[in-house]
Amino acid sequence: MAAAATLLAPVALAAPADDIRINEVVTTGSVDDSIELFNKGTATVDVSGWILKDDNNSSKFTVPAGTTLAPGAVRAFDVDAAFGLGSSDKARLYLPGGSTLVDSFGWTGHSAPSWSRCPDGTGAFGKAALTLGAPNDCGTGGGGGTSPVAWPGGGSVATADGSDVFGEDLSGLYQEGSVLWGAQNSGKLWRLVRDGAGGWRPDTTNGWTSGKTLRYPGGSGSPDGEAVTLTAAGAAGGAYVATERNGDASGTSRLSVLRYEVGTGTGSGLTATKEWNLTAGLPAVGSNLGFEAITWIPDATLVAAGFKDESTGLAYDPSRYAAHTGGVFFLGVEGTGTVYGYVLQDSGAATRVATIASGLSGVMELQWEPQAARLWVVCDDTCGGRHRTMRIGATGVFALAAVYERPSGMADLNNEGFAPAGADECVGGTKPVYWADDSNTGGHAIRRGTISC
Numbered sequence: 508m509a510a511a512a513t514l515l516a517p518v519a520l521a522a523p524a525d526d527i528r529i530n531e532v533v534t535t536g537s538v539d540d541s542i543e544l545f546n547k548g549t550a551t552v553d554v555s556g557w558i559l560k561d562d563n564n565s566s567k568f569t570v571p572a573g574t575t576l577a578p579g580a581v582r583a584f585d586v587d588a589a590f591g592l593g594s595s596d597k598a599r600l601y602l603p604g605g606s607t608l609v610d611s612f613g614w615t616g617h618s619a620p621s622w623s624r625c626p627d628g629t630g631a632f633g634k635a636a637l638t639l640g641a642p643n644d645c646g647t648g649g650g651g652g653t654s655p656v657a658w659p660g661g662g663s664v665a666t667a668d669g670s671d672v673f674g675e676d677l678s679g680l681y682q683e684g685s686v687l688w689g690a691q692n693s694g695k696l697w698r699l700v701r702d703g704a705g706g707w708r709p710d711t712t713n714g715w716t717s718g719k720t721l722r723y724p725g726g727s728g729s730p731d732g733e734a735v736t737l738t739a740a741g742a743a744g745g746a747y748v749a750t751e752r753n754g755d756a757s758g759t760s761r762l763s764v765l766r767y768e769v770g771t772g773t774g775s776g777l778t779a780t781k782e783w784n785l786t787a788g789l790p791a792v793g794s795n796l797g798f799e800a801i802t803w804i805p806d807a808t809l810v811a812a813g814f815k816d817e818s819t820g821l822a823y824d825p826s827r828y829a830a831h832t833g834g835v836f837f838l839g840v841e842g843t844g845t846v847y848g849y850v851l852q853d854s855g856a857a858t859r860v861a862t863i864a865s866g867l868s869g870v871m872e873l874q875w876e877p878q879a880a881r882l883w884v885v886c887d888d889t890c891g892g893r894h895r896t897m898r899i900g901a902t903g904v905f906a907l908a909a910v911y912e913r914p915s916g917m918a919d920l921n922n923e924g925f926a927p928a929g930a931d932e933c934v935g936g937t938k939p940v941y942w943a944d945d946s947n948t949g950g951h952a953i954r955r956g957t958i959s960c
Contacts (some may be wrong), residue, residue, distance in 0.1 A: 526546055526548025528544065530643065531638065532612060532614070540591050540592050543582065543583040543584070545624070547628030551577045558600070560601065561764070568588075568590065579657065582936045582937075584936055584958065594616055597614075641881055641908055660959055664916045665955050667951075677948045679749070680925060682926045686698060686742070688746060691926065692731050697720075706953065723765065723782060724781065728799060730748065731811045732748045732749075733798055733799045734801040734872065736803050738832045746769045749801035751841075760792060760794045761784065766781040778955075785857060793842055802874050804875045805824040810824075812880075813899065835848045844867045846865050848860045861905070863905045866891055871889075892912070895912065922942040939955055
């Protein structure tokens with residue numbers, strides 16, 4: 508086991524500089540060479556031009572211009588292009604110019620997976636779960652607190668679609684690089700491409716111009732599509748749509764996951780190649796209060812985090828299940844606020860491996876964010892637009908990490924879709940995030956903001 512980390516005493520500085528602290532350091536793993544800063548003060552601090560160094564004075568990373576930290580905010584920086592963080596090294600923070608030391612932290616062993624302050628900004632460093640961009644995991648089974656805090660990104664929100672393109676009922680979102688997938692309650696799936704102005708427009712090729720109408724296997728019915736996700740195979744592996752009922756029998760619950768081939772074909776409709784109808788194994792809910800959210804987490808990620816399989820009471824073992832896409836689907840129920848995890852096998856069999864109380868009165872969207880290893884659980888105006896993040900804690904189950912208010916510049920909209928951009932779009936410590944407004948407020952259904960990354 509590595510020797511205990513040593514916190515190096517920072518030079519005392521006048522506020523607000525001494526309110527900024529190194530809060531988390533990651534030296535190994537999928538997001539290695541990352542340093543997170545935290546503002547423990549009561550005023551926003553502009554950290555543009557501040558310098559991050561390792562133990563080598565000739566190595567430095569300059570914080571991008573326009574970077575600020577609000578009170579209680581965190582911001583992680585990938586310093587890999589400037590220097591690497593070794594198994595015995597330091598992370599040091601300087602004011603612009605690189606001569607006035609603000610804070611520093613040294614260690615004698617890799618982070619495995621993270622060196623984190625507990626409590627945030629003021630406590631000692633210790634080994635903890637990776638939580639870059641969110642409150643640190645301080646031994647509470649997932650980190651963070653239950654009191655809502657400010658949105659972890661910019662407050663400004665802008666429209667990101669044309670006027671009256673989608674109408675009402677645009678619900679789930681999922682970003683796949685340069686494509687944004689959208690599920691619509693009225694039984695359509697949309698393939699959206701970038702519009703050149705920071706937003707999205709319908710793809711005009713291969714029959715996607717007005718979205719594609721969804722059908723159940725065999726070509727019948729009108730699935731009430733509420734959410735969409737992809738697996739590691741991307742669109743080539745099919746799109747998975749969460750539905751709560753058949754629009755042709757709207758008074759009856761039908762909580763299903765439907766798989767659609769979306770990589771080929773030019774027609775205006777899509778017929779599901781498979782349905783997993785999970786209704787019988789779940790508590791009864793109203794026909795319009797069923798599945799509203801879906802996301803997929805790779806088996807490897809769950810195994811590495813020590814995820815516990817509720818069906819066995821043991822650590823999750825993918826080999827127990829036949830062919831199943833290499834991951835677990837997590838689905839959110841609007842009527843109960845509960846999240847369920849399922850292994851959906853290619854044979855059509857389904858096994859529930861998790862039941863998670865979200866703490867929200869309803870779940871409208873779920874998104875797994877690999878970059879920060881967190882599960883976003885989103886509510887609409889029913890909950891004032893609050894978002895929660897959850898992580899797998901020491902006991903192997905998902906637990907609350909943080910509660911966020913909606914961005915200050917966004918009205919309390921009926922947002923049923925939410926999709927953070929990938930790590931490749933992280934610039935200056937932030938990346939885009941998108942919401943789908945089920946009500947098409949002011950003629951717009953998609954909005955764009957930012958989150959820390």
